[in-house]
Amino acid sequence: MRACTEPPFDRCRAIFVSGEAGVGKSLFVSRALGQAPPGTLVVTCGAARGEERHPLLPWNDLLEGVAARIDLDGLDFPPAHRSLLAESFPALAATATSCHPAGPFRLGAAMARLFDLLARFCPVAIVFEDLQWFDGDSLDLLESFLAHRRAPLLLFVTTRHSRSCRGRDLFRSAARVGRCELKEIALAPFSRGETESFCRLCLPGRDLAGADFDRLYGQTDGLPLFLSGVIRLLAAGRSLDEAPSSLAETYERLLADFSDEDRFLLERLSVFSTRAEWGLLRRFSGLSEAVLTERVERLRTGAILAERLDEGERLHIEFSHVAVRDHIYRSLSEARRRLLHGELAHLLMEELGERRWNDLLCSRIIGHCRRAALATEELDYSIRRLKLHIHLNYELFPLLSDDVLRGASAPLEGRKDTREQLAGLEELLRRLRREGTPSARLERLEASFRALSGGYRLWWGDYVQGKLLVAKALEEARRRRDGTLELEALQHLCYYAIQTEEPSLLERHSRSLLESAGKARLEALRGVALRFLGMARLFRGEYDGAERALEASIDRFRAVEALDEPYTLQTAAARNYLADSAHRRGRLDEALDLYGACVGQCRDEGLFRGLCLFHSNAAHVAFDLGDDEAFLRHLEAARSLQEESEAWRGNGILFSLLAWDAAREGEEERALTALRRGDALVEALGKRFWLALQLEVKGRIKAGVRRGGLLDEALTETPETYRRGALSLYRAMAVRHKAKAVTEAAGMRGGF
Structure with a gap:
């Protein structure tokens, strides 16, 4: 065990521990880490059954641990790399900047750079628990992390035995090319002889015959977790005849000494796919602080539950072993499971409503709704999640304040995944229409989905189908007097007219948007509508009128900022089109200065979204000026940002x-x-x-x-x-x- 952590650490060392549930993998890692060099920074992440649907949850937990213990502002961490991580992981929201989301392979490179920096200050150990449940994106990120990491990290991995294990293959591949030193440790259950030796060691006062050990071995399969439960029973003076005859009975015997009230708590805890935060568990169980504390203490003493403080000192409760959790969950009837998942889903909905958007929390809500057969709620939150995903991935200047942009998280699916999600939601809508009676809520969700799908199609040039869907959504919104949906549909139509540079169409829709936003008293959206109006005049060649409208847009957002919060990206967007006007009129030096101001404005606020376009536009002006130095400087900056963020569509x-x-x-x-x-x-x-x-x-x-x-x-x-x-x-x-x-x-x- 000491060989796992002893120096020298001249390169990455990975300890890959495999074995079936209950064999002692986590205990082995815990004991090995106890031998790590003093001052080692240990951060842990893991996955649970059912979490595979939600990309990158393990890495978010890992970064949460890092952010709680390390002042990231004190690291020489490139802003573009921090931006990529912050855009995708809510754990970094407090220090986030904003950029278009990257794929897992680019995130892996940024993550490797972060841990290389951390390793300059102290030894670093990372524990990846239950690798078999890691989703595909998390494994992609791990592959990139191993490829780009340079520091001599200590990595521990636990996983179940499997004939095919992509995670193991990633580590073996990294070891073959010299990126890490790999030690594979396969933990097996005790043999018949080892079972006897273990029992004699733990029960020195009991006289057991060979047949007794045969029986113990047959009932526990030599798994230390379950063998320990039987040993505790025998140590308490009970007869071997009272020992369970199967693993399922072992679980029940383990729980037998606990009351129905304790079982009530365990059933509710089993619905969590991972550990439960204390405050949420208290609300879900309906117990007072004192009663919950008493029950958790009793179950912890009985080795059923464990407490865990995260690096931010928040208390979480989890099962001492996932096998116990799985047994309790399987023992529930399907009706009971649905009921509990539904209750937890509604609690999480309340929690999401009280805080800034958290994409991973929304993913968990969707998962619980699916298990609770709450199809309408699943559709609602899936549309909300996909809407944000599309805004952050494909909209150049989304109407979000600086704070929201800095803390925004977005799923990492590419265009193919987005289309698949849209198709899945469409099928869910069909199923709801087939199975239930029409409702006002379902009709509203259907119209919202139609606008979302149509807007997405318009952004990618599918104009015929996209216009049809958005126009239908706009008609439905006006019929139902749904102001929110009407504003969404009008924005999609404005974006369409901007892409095709149709000034008359853009002016008509932007004026409608300006009027509707005014009625709803949405001052920020009125600022966007004024920018759209300026762009319509720009496309028509009416440059003086365009510049007046764009200046009015900037003034509108400055007024909003004075009373509420800053929208730096929106003022930079209007200034970008002022520069476009100067460029088209031949005022090239002025245009170059304005584009430079857009770059400086966003960099000062730590907002990287839009920088690629601003630099490209500046390079275009320099191209016309024949200023090769400025051309190459801005072109290289744009190229670098495009490679970092995959922000190529706009x-x-x-x-x-x-x-x-x-x-x-x-x-x-x-x-x-x-x-x-x-x-x-x-x-x-x-x-x-x-x-x-x-x-x-x-x-x-x-x-x-x-x-x-x-x-x-x-x-x-x-x-x-x-x-x-x-x-x-x-x-x-x-x-x-x-x-x-x-x-x-x-x-x-x-x-x-």
Whole structure:
């Protein structure tokens, strides 16, 4: 055991402990950690059966332990990495910044950087309990963590025996390439002889025959957890005939000395998929502080329950072993399970309503609703969760205050997972319509889902189906006088008009949004509507009117900030479009300064969302100015942010400029990749300003590349054809400066 923790720690050391339930895995790890070097920081995370549906819960628990014990502000931790972690894990809400959520592999790299920094100050040990219940995203994050970690950490892993164990494969793969030193320890139940030796050691005063040990071994399968229960019975002077004859009976004997009131508490605790926070358990059990304390103490003394203080000193209660929890849960009738899950779901709903949004808590509510057969509630909270997910993943400037953005958490599903969730909710809606009588609540949820699904389709360029769904939701909202749904539908239609750059449509919808938000006294939303109105005028080429509306949007949010809370991202968004106006009018130095102000404003407040677009827009202006130093500085910043956050959907400009930079450096494959990504985005969305730049860049590249090369073959039109397409679009949008720039570029020949 000492060999697990003894120096030297010149690289990561992983202790992989496997065995069936009750064999003593957790006890082994506890004893081994007792031999760790003094001052070791030990943080623990784990998973429970049923938690696999909810991504990254174990890592959130791990970060909660770190944040409670370490001042993260004192670490030289890159802001972009902290942003990625904070966006996805509520545990870091207090120190969070905001960025588009990344996937598990990028999170793993950020997590590795964090623990590398921690290991500079003290030895660090991480315990991963019950790896067999880790969800797929958590394992993906673990794989990336092992690949990017550099510090000599001490890792303990416990898991059940399994023929196929991806977690074990991850550690073995890391060991093969030298990323960690792996020690695998398989704990087995006692053999017949070991069972006899263990009993004789623990029961020196009892004279047991060989047949008695045969019986003990047969009844307990040599599992220390259950064998210990029988030994306690014998040590109390009871007869071996009174010992249980099976594992199921062992569980019941273990519980036999406890009252119905104690059993009541255990049944309620078994409904939690993991440990229960004290205050929530007290409310769920309906017991007073004193009575709950008395019962927990009695059950803890009987080795049924255990107490755990988290690093924030909050008290949690859990079963001493998951096998006992599973037995009690299985003993409940299905009707009783549904009742208890329903009660707990409603308590968690109240808890969520009293605090800032917590995505993982919402996931648990959905899980309990599903087990309680509360299909309507499951649909309600699933829509709420998916709505936030879509806002944070796909909306460039979501209407959220600084504090909410800093603490926002979002699930990490990609586009495929989002589509699957939408399909799942649609099927749940169909089932509810088939099985029950229509209700006002179900109709409202159906309309809300229709708006959500339609808005998502619009964002990805599925305009025909998306417009149909959102228009139907808007019609239903107005018929039912549902102001909230009407505002949601109008925002989706405004985003659609922004993507397609249709000024008349955008002005009509933004005026409706402005009026409806005014009736509802939603001043922040009125600020958004004014920005949309300014953008409509911008698209029409009415630059003076556009700038007045955008300034009014900024003033509106400043008024909101004076009375309530700051919306830095919203004022930066309006300033971004003021810069767009200056850019289109040819006031390039002013535009570059305004984009720089957007960058500085968000960086000062620790808000990274939008920075990728701001830097890309600044690079576009520098591209027109011929300022190569500013062009490369902003392009590199945008590229770095895009790679960190996967925030590519809202930024066709970046791909065009990356293609131009790669082509003039002679990196034709990289340039072609960027052009193809740009095509996929601008053609799907139909955004004319982005499409014009893409054509402009293609014309410049085609004029400069070597004949017969990769880019020359891929770009099948002549430089003049690409330029004419760009000129036509710029002139239609009344972007006179850009039309002039394209005309001047027509004289370039023979290389970059």
